[in-house]
Amino acid sequence: xGATPAILSLDQGTTGTTAMVVSRDGRVLGRAYxxxxxxxxxxxxxEHDAQEIQEVTIRVARGALEEARNLEPHRVQGIGITNQRExxxxxxxxxxxxxxxxxxxxxxxxxxxxxxxxxGGHEQEVRERTGLLLDPYFSGTKLTWLFREKPELRRxxxxxxxxxxxxxxxxxxxxxxxxxxxxxxxNASRTLLxxxxxxxxxxxxxxxxxxxxxxxxxVRPSSGDFGVALGExxxxxxxxxxxxxxxxxxxxxxxxxxxxxxxxxxxxxxFLLLHTGQDPVMSEHGLLxxxxxxxxxxxxxxxxxxxxxAGAAIQWLRDQLGILAEAPDSEAMARSLEGNxxxxxxxxxxxxxxxxxxxxxxxxxxxxxxxxxxxxxxxAALEAMAYSTEDVLRAQEADSxxxxxxxxxxxxxxxxxxxxxxxADLLGIPVRRPALVETTALGAAGLAGLHTGLWSxxxxxxxxQGEPRIFRPHMSEAQRTRLRTGWRRAVDAAxxxxxxxxxx
Ligand code: ADP
Numbered sequence: 001x002g003a004t005p006a007i008l009s010l011d012q013g014t015t016g017t018t019a020m021v022v023s024r025d026g027r028v029l030g031r032a033y034x035x036x037x038x039x040x041x042x043x044x045x046x047e048h049d050a051q052e053i054q055e056v057t058i059r060v061a062r063g064a065l066e067e068a069r070n071l072e073p074h075r076v077q078g079i080g081i082t083n084q085r086e087x088x089x090x091x092x093x094x095x096x097x098x099x100x101x102x103x104x105x106x107x108x109x110x111x112x113x114x115x116x117x118x119x120g121g122h123e124q125e126v127r128e129r130t131g132l133l134l135d136p137y138f139s140g141t142k143l144t145w146l147f148r149e150k151p152e153l154r155r156x157x158x159x160x161x162x163x164x165x166x167x168x169x170x171x172x173x174x175x176x177x178x179x180x181x182x183x184x185x186x187n188a189s190r191t192l193l194x195x196x197x198x199x200x201x202x203x204x205x206x207x208x209x210x211x212x213x214x215x216x217x218x219v220r221p222s223s224g225d226f227g228v229a230l231g232e233x234x235x236x237x238x239x240x241x242x243x244x245x246x247x248x249x250x251x252x253x254x255x256x257x258x259x260x261x262x263x264x265x266x267x268x269x270x271f272l273l274l275h276t277g278q279d280p281v282m283s284e285h286g287l288l289x290x291x292x293x294x295x296x297x298x299x300x301x302x303x304x305x306x307x308x309x310a311g312a313a314i315q316w317l318r319d320q321l322g323i324l325a326e327a328p329d330s331e332a333m334a335r336s337l338e339g340n341x342x343x344x345x346x347x348x349x350x351x352x353x354x355x356x357x358x359x360x361x362x363x364x365x366x367x368x369x370x371x372x373x374x375x376x377x378x379x380a381a382l383e384a385m386a387y388s389t390e391d392v393l394r395a396q397e398a399d400s401x402x403x404x405x406x407x408x409x410x411x412x413x414x415x416x417x418x419x420x421x422x423x424a425d426l427l428g429i430p431v432r433r434p435a436l437v438e439t440t441a442l443g444a445a446g447l448a449g450l451h452t453g454l455w456s457x458x459x460x461x462x463x464x465q466g467e468p469r470i471f472r473p474h475m476s477e478a479q480r481t482r483l484r485t486g487w488r489r490a491v492d493a494a495x496x497x498x499x500x501x502x503x504x
């Protein structure tokens with residue numbers, strides 16, 4: 001028997017990198033994960049050492065390949081890369097070394113630059129050109145900050161001596177030995193520098209953000225040619241054939257390739273993306289417009305809404321209140337109750353994201369009585385994930401004028417069957433959970449496998465993934481309305497409390 005053809009998928013996340021070796025029939029032949037160092041040089045600042053990210057990524061890739069080799073003989077036909085989005089690296093073209101630590105998406109140091117740009121009247125133009133908001137989250141103002149702080153780097157950037165990119169570009173640069181400086185449209189669309197309509201870097205945005213255009217990588221199709229990873233790094237030489245930002249890779253991995261298909265990743269926070277087809281939809285409800293992939297990995301669009309606190313509310317109940325030992329215990333606790341007994345939990349620890357965008361509001365619990373028990377709090381935290389998801393999905397439907405017919409779920413908290421059933425009940429549509437919830441890594445493998453011919457179509461890739469589990473709605477409309485009304489009143493009350501606190 002010949003060697004099994006496979007794809008090596010690299011999922012470079014915020015706290016660690018996962019490597020997976022995936023075969024044509026969807027089996028994971030090898031897997032490895034490692035965390036790396038988080039740097040917090042000042043309050044609100046978050047940095048990564050790009051060199052360490054390179055080393056950790058190569059180490060886990062080699063680990064996954066070795067595990068796969070021990071399982072069965074295989075041949076790496078291609079490499080897929082997916083990554084934490086918006087984090088930005090600047091490096092020296094000559095030495096290939098970073099000139100500064102990577103500034104991470106979570107970093108808030110550019111809040112004042114964002115305020116300055118808003119005052120300068122740029123908000124509308126930013127929205128129209130990039131689909132994004134002026135928020136420190138995105139990469140662009142991180143570069144503005146760097147070049148304002150370090151004029152020497154600006155001079156070198158203008159002279160063409162430096163290169164920049166999101167983590168995908170950095171890894172492509174490292175793995176190809178500096179031969180390729182490229183990114184894909186999904187990552188480019190998170191920088192504030194990419195024109196959504198022209199499918200190219202925006203000279204206007206580069207001007208506004210004071211970013212020398214010579215720094216920027218070439219934008220290539222997500223399922224396409226990103227050069228060859230050298231054997232000296234991974235022990236095997238293989239083409240890099242797929243690249244996408246983590247949420248877009250998950251959207252692709254879930255088979256959401258067409259208008260009206262949506263996925264939600266229930267992790268620490270939650271990210272809900274609705275595919276809107278071939279045209280960008282501008283939001284009236286606080287959502288972002290972002291690039292996604294179609295079934296061939298070509299450019300399409302999605303509306304994105306983020307929920308800042310999802311599984312983190314369960315973590316809080318576990319670590320701060322100590323009312324459960326492990327996050328999965330939440331399932332039996334919620335199930336032990338007939339109903340929520342009127343208890344609602346708005347876990348707005350860091351404000352509310354889409355569609356409310358209220359940074360000042362803080363968390364609140366409502367409806368407590370002497371009979372309220374730990375189980376009620378846990379159930380209310382799980383219910384909050386489902387209500388917040390519904391709020392974003394309804395905003396997406398209103399913006400796109402498309403009704404979602406199904407929600408595809410992944411991420412750590414999607415393992416919770418009670419939550420999945422409650423979500424289906426609340427939305428009144430089926431919730432579909434794939435056999436393997438690591439859809440981010442799978443999505444990157446899919447994009448690379450399509451380019452290198454491991455799968456001949458998106459459908460063939462999806463069919464290899466095993467049977468999903470479908471949770472169908474059973475709840476009555478009256479019950480749904482009662483629950484939604486309770487949640488809405490709780491959110492309004494939490495916001496009203498903040499407004500009175502700040503004297504608004
Ligand atoms: P991330 O990628 O954001 O680190 P994961 O996808 O690994 O997150 O999911 C971890 C989060 O999901 C944690 O916040 C945890 O509290 C929550 N979680 C994990 N398992 C369950 C479960 N069975 N039920 C509810 N929440 C869970």
